[in-house]
Amino acid sequence: MNRRWLLDHYPDGPATEACWRLAESPMPQPGPGQILVKLRWLSMDPYMRGRISPAANYAAGVQPGEVMQGGGVGEVIASNHPEWKPGDLAEAMGMGWQDHAVLTPDLPGAARVNRVPEGVPEQATLSWLGMPGLTAWTGLTEIGRPLPGDTVVISAASGAVGQVAGQIAKAMGARVVAIAGSDEKLAHCRDIGYDAAVSHRSPTLAADLRAACPDGVHVFFDNTGGVIHDTVLAQLATHARVIICGRIAVVDKAAEEDIGLRASARLIVTRARVQGLVVFDWWHQREAAMAQIARLWRDGKLLYREDVLEGLERAPEAFVRMMQGRNFGKQLVRL
């Protein structure tokens, strides 16, 4: 039998573990051109909150009764595809929260099944060498483009995307400032190379940020949205670039409830540019970007912290933990 987490119902407000239910179904069989994979790792990412909402998004969501979507890494245990054989390690966005998945390797774009490269931890393609890492790389190289000496501020700075973004920005010659939510996370940010770290829980966040960014913020990599977003935008430097990557601080709110300081005045004064980022727009550059990120890692310039829960049965717990910011580093589930 195959254990699978099905979406029970859409969250009404914050996602809870009760939104999913564990079910069993017969072991799936690969059809022509397909492979059967036994999952070893599941990736928990904030974008998945958008998949369990009835609101329109940039990709189709999960309907109640369907297997929860999610990326993962697993071992091929049966194959009807000439290029895949049992024992190969596969990474795919379309694994789903289940013990076994049937995949079609030849699907295009983000649906493609990728080989796990040799010489790196097998779960790296879910974190710094995968979608989160590529998001950090793309946001900085395509949108933020910090120049040497620019001040780059990163929110959720110790998270799956943030900790990679901080070290990439550092490698690009920028001064990098972390925003995170606990003393442990702030210490980790300093340990991996951030020049300064500011707590978003500080009652003097704006003043703390101003002290850390005396010349203003040239590039803002925003993973949180909300009040943190407002605070940083009010301190943009002339011709600043803002990467709108995530809104983990407010993502459980309905879009029409996300109220705060409008940025128009500051955008006119600074002529800043604010741009939404979905990494799949740059997925055709995936191989080249991975090579760049892997080089940073081999050179010892990319340290990375993971937060691992054990067992498929803990997948909803891992997701809720990440949504609430209780994880520390990239949230994974090991099966």
Next chain:
Amino acid sequence: MNRRWLLDHYPDGPATEACWRLAESPMPQPGPGQILVKLRWLSMDPYMRGRISPAANYAAGVQPGEVMQGGGVGEVIASNHPEWKPGDLAEAMGMGWQDHAVLTPDLPGAARVNRVPEGVPEQATLSWLGMPGLTAWTGLTEIGRPLPGDTVVISAASGAVGQVAGQIAKAMGARVVAIAGSDEKLAHCRDIGYDAAVSHRSPTLAADLRAACPDGVHVFFDNTGGVIHDTVLAQLATHARVIICGRIAVVDKAAEEDIGLRASARLIVTRARVQGLVVFDWWHQREAAMAQIARLWRDGKLLYREDVLEGLERAPEAFVRMMQGRNFGKQLVRL
């Protein structure tokens, strides 16, 4: 004697006529390399609100007791500059609200004194052939870049910038939708070529806009900010571009009071780009852009409405009128 409007005090909230006082001073004399100009036209522009605020802005402001800043057109009546002679018509951002101005023609950038071209109305360099027209041109050609068939929405669509932007977007092959505040203004927008026109005073603005933009908004040229801004951003199409040009709807509010719907969710879903615009960043392209705009005008593709008050004594009235949206077309004062 020379009549001059001095800033009496910064506005506390909306600007009122009492913020200025009329004073007389001896007729100024041009020094070496300078010219003396008798003003014929004063330009009233929303950016001037930022000049009478103690808050930091992209340019230095007017101190209480100083002559109010403002662009204008006038006739040279005395010259110590080899290239200027009495009878020449000059246009400059630095005329000020006064009967006569001493100018230094050779200042760089936006402070330069320009000749009024032949073959166009002499006040055109204050409106469609001047800063407002160049703002429209730059916003669309450098930031918005509509493709043929794109839907372009313009707020304050019958204003000094808006009516030029609408016709430039139309000339670029776009479908152009006006947002304006009165039946007369909406009718004018349709008359000059907008494909649809929506009232921002409608209680069903969002639905009206959705009906006018069934494929969403590809380019938004925002002159108003505020609730109009929020409403349009909620309807952006994928990869939309937003030009943040002005915020006449909220400019009398302190920046920290400008509260509304945050755009993060929509920006991520659409991967849209929002950019602040100050036309002087592109001032080096002024001559080339003027040639393009003048060609549209000669081809009959640029219709333009002015709102003219008579007499220097009415300058504060004209400014307040424009800030309150009671003008219809470009606000000028003829001396």
